[in-house]
Amino acid sequence: MKDPVEQTRAQMVDNMEDQRKTISELQTPVIQVWEGILALPIVGTVDSARAQQMTEALLDRITATGASVVLLDITAVPTVDTAFAKHLIETIAAARLLGTDVMVVGLTTHTALTLVHLGVDLEGVVTRTTMAKGLELAFDRLGFEVVRRTPLVDVAHP
């Protein structure tokens, strides 16, 4: 006869294993948002293994698409620490060596203050609060202009 407490514990460990597997399977998606512009949304915490995987995926996509601007979105990163900042800086440095401009978007007041308190030097890295602002800047760099006009198709009655 098994101890019920022990049984529950074993089940929880199993669940955790499954979750860990699912998380590791979630690849870091590198999205091409426009000709020459890539976006990399970072979700959750980043350890060195994940940072390495992220960097490799990003560099491969840069060479494959010939992108000249990359938007690193850190909106969904819950906590920023020195290790994360180090990974971020290294990814940016590697992408720059390929000739790509990297912008960090999705900074909140909290993230910005934490980075300042940690003494992290993001000098030379362009940062914006939202993906939209980053995209606007990327368009400007690539010489695109976004113009508002009356839509051709009425969305309400297509």
Place this chain on the structure above:
Amino acid sequence: MSRIPVIRVEDVLIASVLEDVTDSDAVALQSELGHQLEVRGAKGVLIDLSVVGIVDSFLGRVLAEVAAMSRLLGAPTVIAGIQPAVAVTLVELGVRLAGVRTALTSDAGMRMLREGRAGGRHVGRR
């Protein structure tokens, strides 16, 4: 004698680094570029690394030095064609090539130099 030839195209000095570049090749390239810039000058320097798959800290340092030297001699440097694995290695070695412009391909690098987007003053003749 350097195994890396330096050629001049449209007033830009171009050097394509070989796959099996040695330390002495790198140093020879450095002095050859220095000599060319001193004697004739140039609008820019383009170093192509597209065939280089392995770099060490020495080559990284020499490249950073070449870029800094060229800038002092009035020619901005663009390093083009760095492979992803090489970029990761350079970052791990602490070689950030700060102040050096990089380009994905030699073609893009050449365009940067021609349009004067590689830093340094560019005075064009129209």
